[in-house]
Amino acid sequence: MIRKIALGAMAAAALALGTQLSGLAGIRDISKDPTQMAEAGKVPYEAQSAEELKTAASQGSAPEGTSEEGAKDQPAQEVASEELVSKPRTAEQPAKAEGADPKDPGAQPSEPVTIRRVGLTADMPYAKASRINTGEAVLYTNNAGAHGDLVICVNAGHGTKGGAKVKTPSHPDGSPKVTGGTNAKGAVESYAVSAGMIFSDGASEAEVTLKEAVLLRDELLGRGYSVLMIREEADVQLDNVARTVLANQYADCHISIHWDSTSSDRGAFYIGVPDALKTMEPVASTWEKSEALGEALIAGLRGRGVNIWKNVSMDLDLTQTSYSSIPSVDMELGDKASDHGSEALAALARGLADGIGSYFGRDK
Numbered sequence: 001m002i003r004k005i006a007l008g009a010m011a012a013a014a015l016a017l018g019t020q021l022s023g024l025a026g027i028r029d030i031s032k033d034p035t036q037m038a039e040a041g042k043v044p045y046e047a048q049s050a051e052e053l054k055t056a057a058s059q060g061s062a063p064e065g066t067s068e069e070g071a072k073d074q075p076a077q078e079v080a081s082e083e084l085v086s087k088p089r090t091a092e093q094p095a096k097a098e099g100a101d102p103k104d105p106g107a108q109p110s111e112p113v114t115i116r117r118v119g120l121t122a123d124m125p126y127a128k129a130s131r132i133n134t135g136e137a138v139l140y141t142n143n144a145g146a147h148g149d150l151v152i153c154v155n156a157g158h159g160t161k162g163g164a165k166v167k168t169p170s171h172p173d174g175s176p177k178v179t180g181g182t183n184a185k186g187a188v189e190s191y192a193v194s195a196g197m198i199f200s201d202g203a204s205e206a207e208v209t210l211k212e213a214v215l216l217r218d219e220l221l222g223r224g225y226s227v228l229m230i231r232e233e234a235d236v237q238l239d240n241v242a243r244t245v246l247a248n249q250y251a252d253c254h255i256s257i258h259w260d261s262t263s264s265d266r267g268a269f270y271i272g273v274p275d276a277l278k279t280m281e282p283v284a285s286t287w288e289k290s291e292a293l294g295e296a297l298i299a300g301l302r303g304r305g306v307n308i309w310k311n312v313s314m315d316l317d318l319t320q321t322s323y324s325s326i327p328s329v330d331m332e333l334g335d336k337a338s339d340h341g342s343e344a345l346a347a348l349a350r351g352l353a354d355g356i357g358s359y360f361g362r363d364k
């Protein structure tokens with residue numbers, strides 16, 4: 001479904017103050033949008049089992065989504081992405097006419113941000129390794145933003161019902177995990193989406209990551225970036241592979257938001273790439289950028305007074321890391337004992353946005 005929002009001067013001001021877009025009166029559906037029909041043709045597909053993927057890999061017949069194919073698909077992917085992103089701009093015309101001042105036909109579109117839902121399709125690299133993919137992410141295209149050409153994927157960690165009962169291949173080539181973590185070292189399959197931890201005060205990690213993601217979304221939109229939101233509700237039926245595939249497809253970087261399961265309030269850190277993963281594609285082509293992104297985000301957080309863990313990063317073999325063909329990082333913004341009140345979360349959002357600006361050279 002495609003929605004569009006109208007941001008008037010007041011709404012824009014509210015946006016700058018971090019008001020949730022979903023609370024703005026300007027959001028409305030466009031029932032006659034032609035792109036909606038195209039979207040309707042995209043139906044979730046039967047996921048290929050991990051066993052099939054592994055068999056294909058071991059027989060040397062590359063399953064769709066191997067590194068070679070991913071690399072080869074890259075230019076086509078960019079073209080497709082560009083086409084998709086420009087469609088809503090075209091589709092804006094009727095809405096503009098409907099809401100525009102007839103005395104001022106040259107006025108700028110009154111809807112600088114267009115919103116549409118995007119789902120997984122079988123042709124996307126690595127999509128066949130996903131097992132839970134009936135949900136949709138939400139793409140905010142910032143047509144009027146200074147950095148609208150950059151799409152930042154904001155992935156609120158956890159929040160997939162049934163995600164811990166299903167497993168996906170840990171690596172695109174079927175090889176075993178090189179470190180422990182939520183899943184053991186040596187495992188060839190990992191939880192599709194784990195449940196996440198519970199904070200010392202009883203809040204669930206999944207609900208706090210969602211709050212943070214919404215704050216970061218609004219911070220980024222306010223600064224003029226485009227945003228791909230993986231999850232905007234308590235549950236989205238997208239596993240970690242699907243989340244990563246969508247980020248690869250639509251975004252320029254992928255930031256997942258988590259809090260760690262320790263209870264020492266040791267501070268924020270990022271998950272780095274283990275050495276043993278650095279020769280496996282697509283990690284081999286992206287890990288240096290992912291590490292640089294992680295460092296930039298930490299610097300941004302530090303600049304906002306966020307407590308940073310003394311080690312700064314911890315190398316772990318994550319599904320997100322293993323399938324990312326764009327700069328991608330799991331941010332652990334604290335742990336069970338960390339302050340997750342609204343002021344703390346707002347500072348984190350500003351720090352992450354600062355880090356993103358620094359990484360892409362878009363500092364103000």
Ligand SMILES: [Zn+2]
Pocket residue numbers: 157158196197205257258259260
């Ligand atoms: Zn987590």
